[in-house]
Amino acid sequence: MTTSPHPWWYDAVVYQVYVRSFADGMPTPGDGIGDLAGITSRLPYLRALGVDALWITPFYRSPQKDHGYDVADYRDVDPLFGSLADFDGLLATAHDLGLRVIVDLVPNHTSDQHAWFQAALAAAPGSPERARYLFREGRGKDGGEPPNNWQSIFGGPAWTRVPDEGGSVAGGDRRQLAAPPSPETRSPQKAQWYLHLFDSSQPDLDWRNPEVGDMFEDVLRFWLDRGVDGFRVDVAHGLFKEESLRDQVLPEKTGGAEEQAEPKQAESMVERVVRDEPMWEQPEVHEVYRRWREVLDSYPGDRMAVAEAWTQTPEAMAEFIRPDELDQAFNFAWLTTPWSAEEFAEVIAGSIAAVATAEAAPTWVLSNHDVVRHPTRYGGGPAGVARGRAATLAMLALPGSAYLYQGEELGLEQVDVPPEARQDPSWFRTGEPGRDGCRVPLPWSGSAPPYGFGGADGTQPWIPQPDGWSGLTVAAQDADPDSTLAFYRRALATRREVFAGADEATAAEADEDVLVVRRAGVTVVVNTGVEPVALPSGEVLISSGPLPGGVLPPDTAAWVR
Numbered sequence: 001m002t003t004s005p006h007p008w009w010y011d012a013v014v015y016q017v018y019v020r021s022f023a024d025g026m027p028t029p030g031d032g033i034g035d036l037a038g039i040t041s042r043l044p045y046l047r048a049l050g051v052d053a054l055w056i057t058p059f060y061r062s063p064q065k066d067h068g069y070d071v072a073d074y075r076d077v078d079p080l081f082g083s084l085a086d087f088d089g090l091l092a093t094a095h096d097l098g099l100r101v102i103v104d105l106v107p108n109h110t111s112d113q114h115a116w117f118q119a120a121l122a123a124a125p126g127s128p129e130r131a132r133y134l135f136r137e138g139r140g141k142d143g144g145e146p147p148n149n150w151q152s153i154f155g156g157p158a159w160t161r162v163p164d165e166g167g168s169v170a171g172g173d174r175r176q177l178a179a180p181p182s183p184e185t186r187s188p189q190k191a192q193w194y195l196h197l198f199d200s201s202q203p204d205l206d207w208r209n210p211e212v213g214d215m216f217e218d219v220l221r222f223w224l225d226r227g228v229d230g231f232r233v234d235v236a237h238g239l240f241k242e243e244s245l246r247d248q249v250l251p252e253k254t255g256g257a258e259e260q261a262e263p264k265q266a267e268s269m270v271e272r273v274v275r276d277e278p279m280w281e282q283p284e285v286h287e288v289y290r291r292w293r294e295v296l297d298s299y300p301g302d303r304m305a306v307a308e309a310w311t312q313t314p315e316a317m318a319e320f321i322r323p324d325e326l327d328q329a330f331n332f333a334w335l336t337t338p339w340s341a342e343e344f345a346e347v348i349a350g351s352i353a354a355v356a357t358a359e360a361a362p363t364w365v366l367s368n369h370d371v372v373r374h375p376t377r378y379g380g381g382p383a384g385v386a387r388g389r390a391a392t393l394a395m396l397a398l399p400g401s402a403y404l405y406q407g408e409e410l411g412l413e414q415v416d417v418p419p420e421a422r423q424d425p426s427w428f429r430t431g432e433p434g435r436d437g438c439r440v441p442l443p444w445s446g447s448a449p450p451y452g453f454g455g456a457d458g459t460q461p462w463i464p465q466p467d468g469w470s471g472l473t474v475a476a477q478d479a480d481p482d483s484t485l486a487f488y489r490r491a492l493a494t495r496r497e498v499f500a501g502a503d504e505a506t507a508a509e510a511d512e513d514v515l516v517v518r519r520a521g522v523t524v525v526v527n528t529g530v531e532p533v534a535l536p537s538g539e540v541l542i543s544s545g546p547l548p549g550g551v552l553p554p555d556t557a558a559w560v561r
């Protein structure tokens with residue numbers, strides 16, 4: 001084993017903790033919602049798994065309309081999840097165990113319950129309070145139409161009208177806000193609209209207002225002072241909008257604004273079409289990250305930031321990680337790539353080439369809390385889980401850093417959450433199932449829900465778990481060498497032994513249905529076809545499944561040296 005010449009994050013394996021769904025530790029015996037005490041109690045589990053760091057999704061004060069991505073106070077912990085003292089305890093325990101901690105920063109929008117938005121609602125149009133957000137007059141008769149044609153990522157218009165010129169509206173409930181009052185009760189010219197690229201409870205900030213940048217610098221420092229190792233920057237490509245707030249030009253033949261506003265998650269980067277998007281990827285945003293880079297660098301240790309930037313091209317993604325900007329950007333290309341050796345090879349080679357232009361390291365992501373879990377994307381069932389393990393093994397051989405999403409180490413699949421239990425704001429806005437199916441609380445032990453997620457009283461978790469998970473609990477998989485959990489532990493340990501500090505030069509190609517990746521003297525093969533294939537000669541370091549007869553069966557990967 002060699003020692004890496006890079007900062008810790010450069011080739012780290014980071015485990016994403018979706019705080020509500022990881023482990024419920026408080027109050028004892030549990031309320032069915034995961035929290036900081038639950039995370040702290042399970043840090044030894046993460047240490048034993050072999051990851052280097054954890055990224056914790058937002059745990060700040062929030063009305064939880066988008067499960068924490070609607071922040072009401074950036075400098076405090078929501079009582080649902082614990083207290084600042086609990087966070088300090090978590091951080092200290094993680095550091096004692098040699099684990100780094102990345103927290104989530106949500107700078108594109110606040111909650112509608114944030115003091116700034118409440119003040120904006122109470123103030124008049126044109127006031128400094130409203131100037132922190134994007135309030136505009138509407139179009140059409142009495143300004144009754146939204147200021148432009150932008151659509152929310154969660155469906156429907158990206159604008160909501162406030163009921164009157166100020167002073168009388170609490171604005172807490174999005175359903176209340178989403179329904180403008182009748183024309184008789186408002187002052188026509190003054191009833192403005194505000195922009196929200198996500199839910200109406202998540203008003204977008206106006207980053208052209210210097211107060212906004214100053215506030216977030218303070219927030220960065222607040223958490224850096226407490227000792228966090230880094231930040232995951234939510235919607236990093238969205239902070240600035242084209243100043244005119246002009247209409248988005250929609251391609252004629254595909255028509256509807258609705259179709260154009262679909263999240264980019266749905267699209268393959270391989271077959272991309274560059275769209276007109278005045279709400280994303282504005283050049284001014286990079287100045288923000290240059291400022292943050294200076295803040296991060298002013299602290300001891302390798303403090304880092306990783307951008308969540310759903311850019312249209314890999315080249316645009318690389319701009320976020322130029323040497324004076326952020327350290328990493330999630331590379332989402334693989335999330336949208338089907339089970340295909342050829343497409344995997346293209347994604348790997350393309351991603352490595354793109355970040356090379358910024359002299360940065362790649363990152364790799366197969367699952368997160370916004371997308372369908374990768375075994376399900378690959379067809380589900382035993383074959384989907386086998387393919388998921390194979391893709392993970394390929395990912396872990398690549399240079400740069402890998403992000404794992406909680407539960408993938410258990411082979412969890414997407415759950416079909418019953419409509420009455422769905423909680424994703426996009427479900428309420430569109431009637432589409434949304435993202436709840438990848439957010440079902442983890443099964444730790446036992447043979448029936450809540451599978452040890454909460455306390456001993458059997459409190460059921462905030463999203464119901466399926467009945468058939470008893471074989472997937474941590475306890476059930478712990479001692480089984482063939483389990484997905486045992487496989488992840490082996491894969492992470494082998495990655496450390498084989499690739500820590502290894503040469504990064506990587507070649508990826510498809511040999512018919514077999515993905516072949518070569519790096520540091522190791523050949524990684526993934527059989528995406530339907531027939532077994534011969535293994536390369538050499539020592540098999542690890543495989544994602546059995547290798548009967550010394551050949552590589554379908555849906556299986558191996559590292560050979």
Ligand code: NOJ
Pocket residue numbers: 066069070106198234235308369370
């Ligand atoms: C991206 C986050 O990952 C997602 O969960 C959230 O809904 C949006 N940003 C809005 O903050």
